[in-house]
Amino acid sequence: MNKVGVLFAGAGFALVAIGARGIVTKSLTDGWRIGPKTTYTGSAAVWAGVAYIIGGLLFIWLGIKVYG
Numbered sequence: 001m002n003k004v005g006v007l008f009a010g011a012g013f014a015l016v017a018i019g020a021r022g023i024v025t026k027s028l029t030d031g032w033r034i035g036p037k038t039t040y041t042g043s044a045a046v047w048a049g050v051a052y053i054i055g056g057l058l059f060i061w062l063g064i065k066v067y068g
Contacts, residue, residue, distance in 0.1 A: 005067035012059030019052030028052075 022028030028045040
């Protein structure tokens, strides 16, 4: 796998980890984002976590299949 593939896969694993943590703790803050920060709690955090996991899996797929 080339460097771009490793970068995409690594970012994907990070997104999956953030999403899983948000689902388990039912609290997710997008503190890394530029602009106003949002803290999701309860069911909103679970859905945000699901979105992070789906996005992370897409990044992992891109890193392995497209750039791998």
